Amino acid sequence: MKPKITTDSHLLDTVHRHEWKQRDAWRALRILSEFVDGFDNLSDLEPAVSVFGSARTKPGSSEYLLGERLGSALAKAGFGVITGGGPGAMEAANRGAREAGGVSIGLGIELPFEQRLNDFIDLGMDFRYFFVRKTMFVKYSQAFCVLPGGFGTMDELFEALTLVQTKKITRFPVVLLGVDYWSGLIDWLRDRMLHTTKITEEDLDLILLTDDVDEAVAHVIKESEYLRDEASGKKDV
Numbered sequence: 603m604k605p606k607i608t609t610d611s612h613l614l615d616t617v618h619r620h621e622w623k624q625r626d627a628w629r630a631l632r633i634l635s636e637f638v639d640g641f642d643n644l645s646d647l648e649p650a651v652s653v654f655g656s657a658r659t660k661p662g663s664s665e666y667l668l669g670e671r672l673g674s675a676l677a678k679a680g681f682g683v684i685t686g687g688g689p690g691a692m693e694a695a696n697r698g699a700r701e702a703g704g705v706s707i708g709l710g711i712e713l714p715f716e717q718r719l720n721d722f723i724d725l726g727m728d729f730r731y732f733f734v735r736k737t738m739f740v741k742y743s744q745a746f747c748v749l750p751g752g753f754g755t756m757d758e759l760f761e762a763l764t765l766v767q768t769k770k771i772t773r774f775p776v777v778l779l780g781v782d783y784w785s786g787l788i789d790w791l792r793d794r795m796l797h798t799t800k801i802t803e804e805d806l807d808l809i810l811l812t813d814d815v816d817e818a819v820a821h822v823i824k825e826s827e828y829l830r831d832e833a834s835g836k837k838d839v
């Protein structure tokens with residue numbers, strides 16, 4: 603089946619870009635309105651953590667259960683849980699949060715195939731543009747927790763790391779859950795990127811790698827407290 607054309611794909615169409623000239627100007631307003639909707643819906647949110655992970659994680663699998671436990675632990679610690687609103691690891695984290703009585707948020711994305719928000723979301727939004735949605739993940743969360751995932755998950759992970767490394771955001775905790783899954787990547791970052799000085803030791807220290815949901819949540823709490831103290835002037839920037 604031929605994939606449906608999405609709004610995002612029109613924007614990124616390089617072949618017909620002359621034809622899109624007029625329409626792209628209008629598109630800018632649509633993008634603006636998507637930002638406004640996001641700010642409007644999310645600015646009153648309690649402290650929240652974004653959880654990322656594969657859309658393909660199977661319900662009942664160990665990775666799904668890890669996502670559920672993470673969502674639940676974050677909710678019990680008082681954090682809202684924000685995901686991409688889709689299936690798999692996103693659903694698992696939303697489910698854990700909802701079942702623990704927390705606030706479960708899903709920021710969905712228009713895709714070329716049929717897609718709806720998962721069934722465990724209290725506050726849901728659908729975005730047309732990936733980049734607008736990504737702004738919301740960063741702006742409205744205190745930390746990123748990353749479950750095993752593919753390209754989409756890597757994109758979200760490395761965006762956060764780049765923002766911290768370039769000091770666009772400060773001390774934003776990034777936790778990778780799933781030692782077995784992620785340790786190959788961490789080894790490569792250390793042995794290749796760090797070894798050839800493309801990143802620094804300090805950059806690697808931005809990431810906590812663990813299988814332990816409680817350790818992940820404790821880390822997020824500790825970093826959030828530091829940021830709160832910093833904002834209230836108790837700590838030097």
Ligand SMILES: CC(C)=CCNc1ncnc2c1ncn2[C@@H]1O[C@H](COP(=O)(O)O)[C@@H](O)[C@H]1O
Pocket residue numbers: 653654655656657658685686687688689692710711713717750751752753754755756758
């Ligand atoms: C079965 C399937 C592919 C469904 C796709 N449905 C999706 N719905 C919502 N967010 C998504 C989806 N696919 C990728 N993402 C985004 O990319 C990440 C997962 O991508 P991946 O599966 O690791 O690469 C998620 O954290 C999410 O923000």
